[in-house]
Amino acid sequence: MRILQILHTNQRGGIETLSTTVERGLTAHGFHVDTVHMFSSTGLGASRKVFEAARFAIRLLKDDHDAIIAYQATASVLTGICGFLRGCRHRIVHQTAVPSETAWPVRLADKIVGTLGLYTKNIANTLCTQREFSHYPASYRRSLIVIVHGLDVPRVGRDRHDTRQRFGIPQQRKAILNVGRVSAQKNQSLLVDALSLVDDAVLVVGGYGEDADTAALMNRAKSLGVADRLLVTGPLARADTLDLYRACDLFVFPSTWETFGLAAAEAAMAGIPMLVSDLAVLREVLASKQSPVTFLPLNDADTWAAAIRTTLAAPSPPDLLAEFSEEIRTRLSVETMIGHYVELLRPNAADARIVS
Numbered sequence: 001m002r003i004l005q006i007l008h009t010n011q012r013g014g015i016e017t018l019s020t021t022v023e024r025g026l027t028a029h030g031f032h033v034d035t036v037h038m039f040s041s042t043g044l045g046a047s048r049k050v051f052e053a054a055r056f057a058i059r060l061l062k063d064d065h066d067a068i069i070a071y072q073a074t075a076s077v078l079t080g081i082c083g084f085l086r087g088c089r090h091r092i093v094h095q096t097a098v099p100s101e102t103a104w105p106v107r108l109a110d111k112i113v114g115t116l117g118l119y120t121k122n123i124a125n126t127l128c129t130q131r132e133f134s135h136y137p138a139s140y141r142r143s144l145i146v147i148v149h150g151l152d153v154p155r156v157g158r159d160r161h162d163t164r165q166r167f168g169i170p171q172q173r174k175a176i177l178n179v180g181r182v183s184a185q186k187n188q189s190l191l192v193d194a195l196s197l198v199d200d201a202v203l204v205v206g207g208y209g210e211d212a213d214t215a216a217l218m219n220r221a222k223s224l225g226v227a228d229r230l231l232v233t234g235p236l237a238r239a240d241t242l243d244l245y246r247a248c249d250l251f252v253f254p255s256t257w258e259t260f261g262l263a264a265a266e267a268a269m270a271g272i273p274m275l276v277s278d279l280a281v282l283r284e285v286l287a288s289k290q291s292p293v294t295f296l297p298l299n300d301a302d303t304w305a306a307a308i309r310t311t312l313a314a315p316s317p318p319d320l321l322a323e324f325s326e327e328i329r330t331r332l333s334v335e336t337m338i339g340h341y342v343e344l345l346r347p348n349a350a351d352a353r354i355v356s
Contacts, residue, residue, distance in 0.1 A: 014262035025338030080118035150337030177248035182209025197305035245270035292316035
């Protein structure tokens with residue numbers, strides 16, 4: 001079976017991590033997977049996006065893959081419509097943003113396409129995300145299923161000293177790590193505010209950002225006198241991200257919303273102390289009998305600063321972090337996730353290994 005995966009752009013992040021993992025897993029099960037990008041770059045204007053989306057729709061109508069897997073809203077809408085019109089049997093889409101954070105024209109289009117039954121499967125990655133669609137029509141929710149993300153176990157790469165040297169992180173300073181694109185959703189401005197209240201620590205933001213967003217973050221740091229303690233790495237290969245988990249002392253994740261929080265799950269697997277936003281979805285993904293994770297309120301820099309100081313001074317015991325890491329690794333198994341995708345594509349496959 002030939003599968004076409006569609007992403008909006010080639011920006012590195014959680015969606016790329018997921019699609020890469022799915023491609024590798026399905027390839028191991030004998031599928032042929034092609035992954036393409038719908039838009040030529042990030043930051044396109046509205047008219048250019050419409051033009052490129054229309055051109056991609058024409059491509060989809062001529063496409064001959066047996067299945068299409070789309071990961072973002074516009075790609076999902078086109079997958080439902082164009083895939084249906086050309087008779088593609090498997091039209092699988094993902095909900096990678098909550099409805100309230102999706103532009104209303106695309107949100108409306110997704111609702112109409114899903115309600116018409118043009119998606120064969122509509123994947124939410126958590127129960128929390130699935131509940132975001134509870135007010136949608138029953139015909140929309142009929143194809144909505146939950147497949148929890150699976151993540152590869154972090155592998156040992158560069159050691160702490162070499163990674164710090166490579167990224168210019170002072171060897172003797174405590175390092176606070178955030179992973180994610182520079183954006184209002186990821187809320188790095190809160191971390192800059194908190195950094196101004198924490199002495200002698202460095203904040204590393206591992207991820208890309210539009211020029212305007214990155215400039216705004218740096219200007220905020222300059223106004224607070226902490227620009228010399230802020231490092232924005234730009235786009236990172238996954239191996240570099242995993243190295244940074246080991247090279248830093250604390251992971252911080254103040255997102256205003258998430259559908260899953262892949263970076264937080266990776267940090268948990270890496271066994272680094274964690275402070276995260278008190279979001280229901282993060283409590284679901286990071287649930288544990290004895291969780292070392294501290295959940296903090298949104299947009300309270302004083303509280304975040306106090307928690308950062310406390311955790312840097314007295315981090316969770318290594319044995320608790322190791323136990324938590326193993327629990328998350330087991331629960332977020334790549335094999336389990338890929339088994340669900342295989343079952344969607346080969347409903348009666350003996351090798352699907354589905355775990356409910």
